[in-house]
Amino acid sequence: MYSDTLWDYRYAQRTHRMKSSAIRELLKLTQQPDIISFAGGLPAPELFPVAEVERASQIVLEKHGAQALQYSTTEGFLPLREMICRHTSRYGLYVTPENVLITSGSQQALDLLGKIFINPGDRILVENPTYLGAIQAWNAYGAEYVTVPCDEYGMKTDELEAALRAGPKFIYVLPNFQNPTGATLALERRKQLIALADQYGVPIIEDDPYGQLRYEGEHIPSVVALDSEYRGNNHATYSGNVIYLSTFSKTLAPGLRLAWVVAPPGVIGKLVQAKQGADLHTSTFNQMVAYEVGKGGFIDRHVREIRKVYGARRDLMLGLMDELFPPGVRWTRPRGGLFLWVTLPEELDASEVFKVAVRRKVAFVPGAPFHPVGGGENTMRINFSNARPEQIEQGVARLADTLKEMRLRLPRF
């Protein structure tokens, strides 16, 4: 694009690797109201606890209005950090507020971690495919990637050692209901991951936005808790070798932009320095509202409701796919989270499928951008949390018709 301002030739070199998220650009295409979109990663808005947020906003402003609207510390609102510590301890990990930093969404945590750890050319070990937002954040800092393939039980840890020998700065893993595949890292693999990471002296970033959203099966302990156990710490006192990320976006509301990092105090200190330069602190008001909503145990009750609704939507979608999708197409059966992952016959390009699908008024995300070193052209990510049941019925039917149409175009027919 030509333009005649003085800025045009002044962009930093790092911008060459920064791209607009393919997903966010696709989402713009899919915002016509008659399109049924399985593309975004949006929670179901009809489940948002609007009344509770309203009540909490009122209480916070009436009782602590001056505090809620003022600047506050970069580390975050202490009662909220203490609440997070109590929550974490219920899942077998004992940390204190000095281990917790509040961030403006998990995306900010990824950005700040990139800023304090990644030198240009550093290799990051990731699952293949992996979360697009991490790639987008870290490309700006010059990251390179080494990948480990995944199957329905997550990262194939029997192929991890080869990747560790590339000397990665850290391992990035989404063990629960991964974005994009929906796969959950099996317990044995978590242990193997920890043992191999220890053997090579490589630390881990565990990203866990969906851990609370399990619709079947038993909770598997987090990598951070297992690592502390592995080190022989009493009561799984935090070992410090795994940095753990989670968020209120999926259990409360993404529009508040609230998430957190669990890390050793030294790392928290560096993250605080980076966050001071990045946005001073996360909205005081929103932190106090989230604490007010959550302090009496509401989020636990609310998550049970979310599990019920999302679990039913997943079941509905999987049932319809079993019934309607043509042969040669495979997909994951995630036990939680927001996404499932479809693998098409090798010859089909999901971005071509996408174009036909949009004409048929249904959308998803082609899987290639989730592969940081290329590949995955025949894969697609499908969200099942956002659309209502009747939309899921119509949308899966349209998608099935699209796939049948595409399949007929293949040379072997």
Added chain:
Amino acid sequence: MYSDTLWDYRYAQRTHRMKSSAIRELLKLTQQPDIISFAGGLPAPELFPVAEVERASQIVLEKHGAQALQYSTTEGFLPLREMICRHTSRYGLYVTPENVLITSGSQQALDLLGKIFINPGDRILVENPTYLGAIQAWNAYGAEYVTVPCDEYGMKTDELEAALRAGPKFIYVLPNFQNPTGATLALERRKQLIALADQYGVPIIEDDPYGQLRYEGEHIPSVVALDSEYRGNNHATYSGNVIYLSTFSKTLAPGLRLAWVVAPPGVIGKLVQAKQGADLHTSTFNQMVAYEVGKGGFIDRHVREIRKVYGARRDLMLGLMDELFPPGVRWTRPRGGLFLWVTLPEELDASEVFKVAVRRKVAFVPGAPFHPVGGGENTMRINFSNARPEQIEQGVARLADTLKEMRLRLPRF
């Protein structure tokens, strides 16, 4: 600090230049309740429009709850961007929403601008002294600085040309009631800045958090509006050569973390890419609340109230300083904003004064950190917006006693 986690030897090189803000660290020292602090840059909390924010939160959640709590676009809430365009046009600059990006406070705007423009080693032309938050944000991207000295009329533009010959990537200027000095760039100097920037082809970032907070004298047109006039654009249609930053932190509430950037569409596009990786978007809820509070003209009425109160506090403080401060100490008489700037006799070190002051239960910020290439050890920044009148009376008296004590220690006595 020794620690035995795997992270300790993995920090990126850029962290060596990232320091915790000296101010934020000092602020921790000054948080004992019996200290009167002129150190922070905090608005007066008793003026926060708590009732209006509460009413707006209620309306937003009752009418648009699902939207307010959901993910939203990176660019920001369109009605808020339109409101900003209307506001800007009242000050002689005509822009459209495609020129406006909502950021999580102006600090984020500084960070994102650094990310898209600054290569390691790039020189940025700044006033000496300049805003510490900009230095903090840009150090992380490897910026170097060339400085232009300032006096009570702002940047000394007769010394600007020499600095422009150093080949800066851009000029960063705070023309109104500058942080830290409180100085306002005179109209003739604004014109000279624009002409010289044009002559050398160097673009400008104008940071204007305090422009609305003028307590005496006439409004001086912004650099961005004057630049568009200079280019001969009709009705000062935006020229694109000046990027303009402003914020709701001083006119509404900093705890909401809401600010904006005005830039050419191409730059907005790059900032959007950077912001996607940094925090996806600014809190939907807070943007909608700010729009609801502001749409009927409340902010204008509220700003008149703020001007009255802060203007009176400034007058009180200046009067007391005239009366009580010892000879040899000079200070600025800002016509607006939050800060005034004190210059001590050369032999006095403000960080030594700070230690004595804290023992006497009063605090300010030593001026040296605002000087990106060193110097300014005998300067101090004093805030007059946050403390109540009786605190100002006591605090200035304590500060005067401190300065008299320090002055007695000087060798010439």
